Amino acid sequence: MAGGAAKLGEQVAARLESVIRSNAWPAGHYLGHEEQLSRDFGTSRSVIREAIAIAEWNGVVESRRGREGGLYVRERALDPAIALLRNYLFLSGADLPSLLRARRLIEGRILELATERIEADDAAGLAGLLADPASPRDDRVHLSRLKQIVDRMSELADAPLLRLFGGALRHCYVDRVRTTTLDDGAYLRASRAVAECRMLQIQAILDYDRGAVRDLQTRAMDIWEAFAAELSPARLSGAAIVDRLTATGNGALIYEFVQPAKKAEAVARAIAQMIANRDLDVGERLGTEAELLADFGVSRRVFREGVRILERFGIVEPGRGKLGGLMVGSPRRDMLIASLGGNVPALAETTVRDDGLLPMLLTDAVRALVAQDECRRDAFVRAVGAAQPPSASGLARLVAIHAPDALTGCLIEITLDCGRRSDEGRLDRRQLSALLNAIGSADRFAAPRMLRGLCPPAA
Structure with missing residues (x-):
């Protein structure tokens, strides 16, 4: 886990992402298998594995197994900047209260701007969301509407940084919920109540009732705050967190609208959650690789990819001395900002x-x-x-x-x-x-x- 190798992996990941952008390859485009990519980029397979893990973490590519296995441009990927900020916030320890505090500010500002900038054509599109009432218990419809409404508000606000912040905070909030509790039912019940507020909010926007828009925003955030206050932390094992963050299908309805993690990403988040659960300070020891592997139920390779992600942002660092292992590091905000500029030039250049x-x-x-x-x-x-x-x-x-x-x-x-x-x-x-x-x-x-x-x- 040497720092030099990590830097080389980051450089190759940046080159890979740059090639994808410059060629404008669509989602699903085949990039090659590990050995082929190693030749193309003139580096070892261990470095190309690390680069792939970083590019996956950034939401740009995905690895597939089986007969048609290899690396592909990721389908239905989050905006890379949103994925990067979401992951950094989680790894650096953003808890539910701080995420909600920031969401109140950012989502409130998005709504203010959306209300100011809406045009007649936009209003007609919003009205369409009110046309088909959902069953009170249809969680899939409620989650779908929540996503549509929030995305539409961000488009109307027409402010790139607000879109970045709002998306990252929302996705990080869901990840933190799923690493804190096994009770998805409570989240879905809160989502229903928030969805009802959002539908009323659309009507208030159409009526140009700014006071009602603000009141309903406060009500929606109060629902999320009450939900978070009532959670009983489950102190989940590393393996349980990995399972929850990578789950798909009916067992993970939430992730139909907030993308699930890859295994290495889930391991990184599980380690970050372990630091929060144990209330560890910078310099304290997490454990040896063998001790930590026993709690995660993943291969050594996947575990090390997860650790690389954490090391990249200073969340952990290699321990010294006889015991070695992992120590708690200090989050490097400078690495996040450099990555945002390097991976998403349009954001860094925007006014x-x-x-x-x-x-x-x-x-x-x-x-x-x-x-x-x-x-x-x-x-x-x-x-x-x-x-x-x-x-x-x-x-x-x-x-x-x-x-x-x-x-x-x-x-x-x-x-x-x-x-x-x-x-x-x-x-x-x-x-x-x-x-x-x-x-x-x-x-x-x-x-x-x-x-x-x-x-x-x-x-």
Whole structure:
């Protein structure tokens, strides 16, 4: 599990994905078998296996077994950026409360923009979703409608980053539910109730009743929050988590609309869940490979592919000394952002089309920071005041680094890196000092207002 080999695998994965994009190969296109790909890319079979695992993790390709086995362009794949962010958020420990907190912000903003930007033709399409009432117990119909409505709202909002964030948060939320509990029935009951809210929400949009749209959004998120609060964590074994995340068919109705994982991906998520269940800190030991394999019921090869995925983002690292094994690492947000830019150029090049996104995320982060203990606030004040005043984007990045909720900090950094900015000067020292005084004194009213004034939307 050497770092050099991992880097080579990442390079080959990036080349493979670039070839697929540049040739515009459709879903289902045959790419070759392992030995052939190894020759094509001029590398060893072990490196090509690692590259395939990374490309599968990114939602770009899929391996098939049997007579027509080999590597194919993945069918019905998630947008690669959504898949990548979804996986990173899960691996880095985003829990149900933080996912719901972010969903309230992002989905609320999507609905605001969708309501503002809807046209007559769009309204006719939305009205069609109301035409055929579903049976109260038809979970397949409810899940299908939920997906259609959420996707349609994202299209109407016409903001690429909001679509990325909304999709990744929603899919990650389902994964976290399925690694926490065996009770899919409770999830399906909550889905029915949310679907009813969404149908009423469409009618409110058609009636241009913005107040009702907001109220129904709050109600939908309250349903998910109540559902999460009532879950009894099952503390599932590694093998049970792998089984649930890879399940298909009637036993995994949820995954008809939120794509199931490949085995290596499921192993990576199961290890991440193990870290969360044991409440392990950076540097603590997970166990040797033999100890961990006994809990997972997968081959050594699949296990190691899963570990590679985790190592790529710093979630685990090889242990040293006599025992060796795996140690808990520190999530590398820089690797996520580099991967988003490398794998999805269109996202990295796009202008942020929702001017309200960054101020909204910053406001949420600074409110949470003000609510924290004095030590945390002081650490932020010292970091900002330690050198010359930063630029607006520099201040925003410091807020992201010190945000109490790492998930919100991650979204802020992605937004900053995807926005185009002209050269910025340093912030006014007096205004910055006033902001730091407001944060240091826990002024939850003045601090968000001052921050919005210092960090205007990306240009």
